[in-house]
Amino acid sequence: MSDMSRIKTFNLPDLGEGLTEGEILAWLVKVGDIIELNQPIVEVETAKAAVEIPAKWAGQVQAIHHPEGTTVEVGTPIIAIDTDPGAGPLETPSTTATPSGDLPTPSAASLAAVEVAPAEGMIEPGLIGGAAPGGRTAVLVGYGPRTTAAKRRPRKGEVPAQAVATPTTSTIPAPQVHDRRGGASGGVLAKPPVRKLAKDLGVDLGTLTGSGPLGSITREDVQQAANGATVVVAEPIAAATAPSFGADREQRIPVKGVRKLTAENMSRSAFTAPHVTEFLTVDVTRAMKALDRLRGRREWRDVRVSPLLLVAKAVLLAVQRHPMVNSTWAGDEIVVKEYVNLGIAAATERGLIVPNVKDAGRLSLRELADALNDLVQTAKSGRTSPAAMSGGTLTITNVGVFGVDTGTPILPPGESAILAFGAVREMPWVHKGKVKVRQVTTLGLSFDHRIIDGELGSKFLRDVGDFLTDPEAALLAWT
Structure with missing residues (x-):
């Protein structure tokens, strides 16, 4: 199998009726991971719901094109997968996202064409619609057909550009406060597949400390607990129960989703x-x-x-x-x-x-x-x-x-x-x-x-x- 046919790039599908973009809430995999067919790989929030998107192919993750917090348009490449990792090293390395979320300038060696996921057949179970009709398109690694740049939400602790220009503008805090054990409601925050895994392995989710987004419990947390790893019960963080106001005594919450x-x-x-x-x-x-x-x-x-x-x-x-x-x-x-x-x-x-x-x-x-x-x-x-x-x-x-x-x-x-x-x-x-x-x-x-x-x-x-x-x-x- 050639490098061109081994590497497949998956675009963000249409996750609802007429939705044009989604925000990447959490990557459930990382570069180098071996993944299975239909394994959830990313959680995306649209204007209607937060959904997990499954892998269209089994293989090894070669590139993640946008970091968490990025708003991505439908049809934009978000991940590249090597569908035959056992065939040996790739002749041309894939481009990966930098920690800041910006893609590095591709070198001559990285301009290999890759196969883009066909639109047909990629529909999340229980969702309406799928990727826009189309076929296979040869694109550059890490680059898609869209012409506008993805927008990245400021990370926690990062001062937005307007805050630098205007001293009275404070950093935007998260509008919800979550207990690490379970989220704003006080219950255990874990996705249905994680709950099932915990049940199968006999792990009590209430005894775990979540390492995922918003303190959610991940598969790794459950597996570590099942393997005898030390279990730590986190206490609520009292200092985070009140909104964080800036010098102007105002809090600004983005209107989205x-x-x-x-x-x-x-x-x-x-x-x-x-x-x-x-x-x-x-x-x-x-x-x-x-x-x-x-x-x-x-x-x-x-x-x-x-x-x-x-x-x-x-x-x-x-x-x-x-x-x-x-x-x-x-x-x-x-x-x-x-x-x-x-x-x-x-x-x-x-x-x-x-x-x-x-x-x-x-x-x-x-x-x-x-x-x-x-x-x-x-x-x-x-x-x-x-x-x-x-x-x-x-x-x-x-x-x-x-x-x-x-x-x-x-x-x-x-x-x-x-x-x-x-x-x-x-x-x-x-x-x-x-x-x-x-x-x-x-x-x-x-x-x-x-x-x-x-x-x-x-x-x-x-x-x-x-x-x-x-x-x-x-x-x-x-x-």
Whole structure:
């Protein structure tokens, strides 16, 4: 096998619908490593999610073209792999990235053509799309077809260029503070493959000190612990719990990734769709008792059951009565959808995301509970894929978990309604002619007034409220 055919360069694929760039969060391999087919090699953050990209070939890593913290455009070469390292040393050495992230000037010996990964077949499992259509292209080692330079985020402790020019500008600190054992939430921060490895090797992740990004636990950490290496339990760093302000007493946080995309989508939605919001306060005492009875059933004892489950079921049943609520404004037509991809707004370390349960209307109550639990856990772990956040048709935002009574939520782009579910509180309520202490919540429904008029919005909200007032009776009557 010739050197030209041995060295294959892999370009950053399209990791979502129309995404044009991604930030390299962490390299999971280094130059010289022997890697396997489909082994995760790099973690990349896009405007929608943080995803791991698997190796398209087995072999030895010859070059990493961009360091961690670099924002790279789709189609840019990011890594070179020798697919036949057993064939002996290469005649022309590959170019590797310098510690600063800048590629050195190629010498005459390093201008060997390499084979670029074909676009076809490189799609991350669970993601939408892949690399742009194309074929094989001969390029210089470490150089791709793009004409603009990659942008590198300032490293920790490194003063940005503008900070040097302007004395009052402070270094940008990381916006989130993480415990080395587990991240901002206090749990163990580890990716699913690492968790599986730890389980297989009998290693307790809670006893390890993470050496990966944000203090995450890596495969090497688990393997060292399994081989009898000394285990050190890290204590939280108290000094890092407060924001770091500069001399001007200001902190500057870059707007990028999920937060940037959310801001763009919400601004577009707010000034495109005419929003109307209605409110309904309901007595949910019976609904809370129904949840308690559900938790007591043998087949539900291992399932996390929350009021959100009943709210989701109420919305799905109300859609059956009022299908126009589950529609999209498409300019010269309204697209009414029979399926409901139910979005659940989730606050994560990376910002607000709205993954959705696909075809939720076809799920049983138990299947819906499992789907909601999986969705929430995946979002908390930061592993929500772009596919899980696309195609939503109707959304619930549970502001009650923050102790908030209700709100006026903004519609996700392409959707016609979003329901805010407020906190459930004990309040005085007139029940059967007497004032009693009951459990009460307030619902807020925002909708697109181009599609949903006041009558339709009011009927939909009323039906959701009726279900939550007496879910058992509603299930018997509506299904």
